[in-house]
Every structure is written in C-alpha cells, then in structure tokens.
Amino acid sequence: MKVFAVPDLPEISPGDSLATLVAERVDLRPDDVVCVASTVVSKAEDRIADLSAFPASPRARELAAGLERATGDEKDPRFAQAVLAESADLLMEAPFLLTETRFGHVTVNAGIDRSNVRGGDLLLLPEDPTESAARIEAGLDADRVVVTDTCGRPFRHGQRGVAIGWAGMPAARDWRGERDREGRELGVTVQAVVDELAAAANLVAGEGAGGTPVVVVRDFEFGDHGGSDALFRDVEGDFVRQALHEWSFEAE
Amino acid sequence: MKVFAVPDLPEISPGDSLATLVAERVDLRPDDVVCVASTVVSKAEDRIADLSAFPASPRARELAAGLERATGDEKDPRFAQAVLAESADLLMEAPFLLTETRFGHVTVNAGIDRSNVRGGDLLLLPEDPTESAARIEAGLDADRVVVTDTCGRPFRHGQRGVAIGWAGMPAARDWRGERDREGRELGVTVQAVVDELAAAANLVAGEGAGGTPVVVVRDFEFGDHGGSDALFRDVEGDFVRQALHEWSFEAE
Ligand SMILES: Nc1nc2c(ncn2[C@@H]2O[C@H](COP(=O)(O)OP(=O)(O)O)[C@@H](O)[C@H]2O)c(=O)[nH]1
Ligand SMILES: Nc1nc2c(ncn2[C@@H]2O[C@H](COP(=O)(O)OP(=O)(O)O)[C@@H](O)[C@H]2O)c(=O)[nH]1
Ligand SMILES: [Mn+2]
Ligand SMILES: [Mn+2]
Ligand SMILES: [Mn+2]
Ligand SMILES: [Mn+2]
DSSP, rough: EEEEOOOOOOOOOTTHHHHHHHHHTTOOOTEEEEEHHHHHHHHHHTTTEOOOEEEEEEEEHHHHHHHHHHHHSSSOOHHHHHHHHHEEEEEEEEESSSEETTSSSSEEEEGGSSSSSSSSSSEESOOOOHHHHHHHHSSSSSSEEEEEEEEEEEEBSSSSEEEEEEEESSEEETTOOOOTTTOOOOOSEEEEHHHHHHHHHHHHHSSSOOOOOEEESSSOOOOOEEEEEBBBBBBGGGGGHHHHHHHHOOOO | OEEEETTTTTOOTOOOHHHHHHHOOOOTTTOOOEEEEEEHHHTTTTTEGGGGGGGOOOOHHHHHHHHHHHSSSSOHHHEEEEHHEEEEEEOOSSSOOOEEETTSSSEEEEOOSSOOOOSSEOOOSSSSSSHHOOOOOOOHSEEEEEEEEEEEEEESSEEEEEEEEEEESSSSSOOOTTOOOSOBBOOOOOOOOHHHHHHHHHHHHHHSSSSOOOEEEEEEOOSSOOOOOOOOGGGGOOHHHHHHOOOOOOOO
16 A cells, blocks of 8 residues: 655645645545645635624623633633634533534644745634535545544544545445454454544654645555445544533642 | 565464564564564464363452443453452453553453463463564664554554563653744654554454454654653552543443
8 A cells, every 4th residue: 555645736725726726736546545634625615714704792701701711811702702603512611622513523723824835814713624524535547545634542642634525435344243363253343444544644654744634545445345434423422422411620 | 764574474373472483474674663463472472371270259259249240241350360360450341341451551351361362261462562572683684673462442442452461662752842844842742663663563453353463564764763661550640540440331
C-alpha cells in the first residue's frame, strides 16, 4: 500500500473543483482511495463565515459565560452561537463544547476551524461530507473518496485523522461470521477502515502549512468482506454519551 | 510512504524472538517503523493463560452476575477475574467491562483476546508494551517500533488500530508554536502519530486468519516537530472518564 500527497495544490477558493485540481496533478487509478482534508472541501464549498453572521442568542451567551467561568479565558458568544447552529446535540457544555454535528460526527466546537482559513473568521465543516465525497468522486478516475478531519478523543491525548464522509466504499469491513487462525469466530467484528485510511492520510497531510490536503492511498484492498456504513453511533448505543448527558463540569 | 506486511511469519510461540523472525524476512532500513500486533507480542512473551488460573473472587462473581443481567448471556466469573487482574481501574461494569490496563490503555476487557490464541483460553496484552517495543527494536535494523492493538471507541462504531507501546520515536508530533498557512497559531496542537501508524498498519494486517501481524511503514517522516510521549490520559484531564465513574447502566 502506498500513501502519497497530491503535489502543488493551490490555495482553495469557493467554487473551485477539487476533482479537477487533483486530476490535473496525479494519474489516478480506479482503485485508489483519495483522502481529502475537510478544510479544503469546506473552502471549495464556501463554508467560510464571519462571526458577525452569528448574533448570539441568550443560550449562546449562557454557554460562553459558562466557558469563561470554567477556563478563565474570554469567550465570544457569537462563536458559541456558530457551534450551536452547526450542532444537532450538545454533549458537554464545559470546559469545552463537545457537540454532534448535523451529520452525526461528535467533535469539539462542531469541528469549526480557525486554522488555515482565509477570507473569514471561521471555517465550518462541510454540510454533508458524504455528499461532498460523492461529488468529488464523480469527477475523478478514482472510485473511492474519504473526507477527513483531525480531532481529539476520550481516553487518549492528542488528535488523529478520522473520516467524516466517504463514497465508493463502505465505512467498515464487517468480519462477522469469519474465523481466526484457530477456526474460532472473530472477536473484532467491524473494522472502521475509513477511519484507518483517514489516519494514514493524516500522517502525510500534517496539520500545518504543508499545503498537502489531498492524499492518495494506492493498493488498499478492502477484500472479500461484508461492508457496513454505520460509523457514527446513535445515543441509544453510546453509553459514554449517555453518561456525559448526566454529567456536568465542576471547577476545582 | 509505503505500508507492507512482513511475509510468511510462522505461528508465534512463547520464547520466539520476533525481531529475529522479522529480520530474516525483510531488509529493514533505519527509518522504517515496524508495527507489531500485540497478539504476537503476547504469544512471544507467553501471555497465554487458562481460565482456571483465575479463580473468581466475590467481586468477579458480582461483576459477572451484573453482566449476565445486563446482556442476558452467560458470563464466566473467572473471565471477570482475569480482567480485574489485568486492570488498574474499572470505568464501566455493564453492559461490558471497560477498564484501564496496568499500563494506562483504556479498552474493553483489559484487551484480553480470545481470537488467534493457541494453547490456552486467553491471550493477555503484553505487561508493558512500550518495554516490548524497545526490546524488539533492539534486535532490528529499524529504529522505530510500534506495538498495536485493535479496539473500539466512544462516539463511533467499529474498531480501529491503536498504539499501545512504542520505541524509538515520540508518541505524538507537537505542533504547538507552529503556524498555519495564514500565519495563525495552530488549532490542532498534538498529533498522535503512533495511533495513526497503528491504524495504517491495521489496514494491511487485518483481523482474521491473514497471518500478517507485522507491518512495515517505510518513508514516514516525523519531521521537525517537538515530540510528546503522553498518549494515555489521566483521569484528572479526562472528563469522559469522570462522567463514566458517576454513571451506571440501567437495563430498559
Ligand atoms: N494546498 C492547500 N493546502 C491546504 C489548504 N488549506 C489547508 N491546507 C493543508 O491541508 C492540510 C490539512 O490542513 P488542516 O487545517 O489540518 O485540515 P483539517 O484536518 O481538515 O482540519 C495541511 O497540510 C494544510 O497545510 C489550501 O487551501 N490549499
Ligand atoms: N503469522 C502469524 N500471524 C498471526 C499470529 N497471530 C495472529 N496473527 C495475525 O495477526 C494479525 C492481527 O491479529 P489480531 O488477532 O487482530 O491481533 P491484535 O489486533 O493485536 O489483537 C492477523 O493478520 C492475524 O492473522 C501468529 O501467531 N502468526
Ligand atoms: Mn478541521
Ligand atoms: Mn488536520
Ligand atoms: Mn487484541
Ligand atoms: Mn486486530
């Protein structure tokens, strides 16, 4: 398997065709997986916004005040408003806003970025990254596209690449019914390969000024497995989320 | 970056030198990252055990009974005892045992496997996977080793590869103080590259009878960044864990 960045991509602007820009720079094969950082998907889809577009509601002011109390830092209630506007559920109110985006991804601040943004204060995540992936895939010779983001997680420090949208392949390999080396049914049943692809791509893309938002994974074989497209847990099956709903932060 | 499996590894037995077996099969370069599935590290370190080695304490019987109530399935209290013996903390008692291993990794059942085990009922995780990684690295021409496992996570369905031990490199790239394309300080500050390497390796290793527990990542550049070895969160900074400590499962 090879993992390489598409070279020399320009600064992406609203209306740019990522598919065209990528196709001009690399000879893709049908079974390549093209991993695209959400940052540039958002830029192409004009998800750039100004704080002034989010006048703060009383709820946003309340959240910002709570964050100020918890962190000691000044917080702009309009940013809290933007997070609310992008979220379907609020999992934690302090010491940071952990939310579920409208498309089901759980992340801090609804994934709104302030890094690598030009022409506005904020970069919102794509509205429907799986639709974005399908649109990009339609313009490429490669049949598989993953839209990625970088985010944190419980239990482990640091961030890593994850998939937030995908097209042309299932999100996961389903190993159910398959056997291990001893003929025993497998303990691991569903392998979230789109997340593993996103993580591999992130090693090459990096987080900084590298300018390498699109990474090709070549010769990845999904193999002869069942597939599953369930990636985001519903609250019913997510005990961590249930626990968080009952919990609230108390400053020392 | 290339990601490829070491071919033709045999069934691993207690006392085997993984470094020797790998070195015989692939010409490694100093900057290769060798990712080794914990399964084979455990086999080589004789972490194979029988349930009979874990006579159930009253606490283990209580946990097994709680699991039976929550799931409707029969549970062996000796398995609960094995999980307790391998754990430093119990985060969830039902509907499954979520624990922190003695070396700091949060996972279900302390990562005890029943897949791909020969000669015993259970395969325990290595006692100190970072020490294991250092030992393997010492016998290889490659300077970097990551010991991996596959496990689940909150918010997202499915499992993915993660690092549980590492040697010859920091766990994470620290981007603090670095700038984005617009000269702004970065939002993402710490990138857990060992987890991303483990995820990339897992795409190739698979979960089944593939027989490919060792995967080489070639031409991965850590780059000119600060490093961090903090991978496992302490309970103090982990709000999810605090919430789980206050929560308990209630069957419908
Ligand atoms: N060529 C190019 N690279 C960009 C642009 N925006 C971001 N990048 C690069 O894309 C990669 C990922 O950026 P990041 O902000 O971490 O994206 P995210 O993970 O989707 O939030 C980094 O290498 C950035 O330098 C752009 O408009 N053009
Ligand atoms: N050659 C060889 N492969 C093994 C052995 N044990 C497991 N594997 C392979 O190692 C890979 C990972 O196995 P898995 O049970 O998922 O390990 P884990 O992720 O560390 O729990 C799969 O390709 C297995 O077939 C062994 O003793 N020898
Ligand atoms: Mn982002
Ligand atoms: Mn990123
Ligand atoms: Mn395992
Ligand atoms: Mn595995």
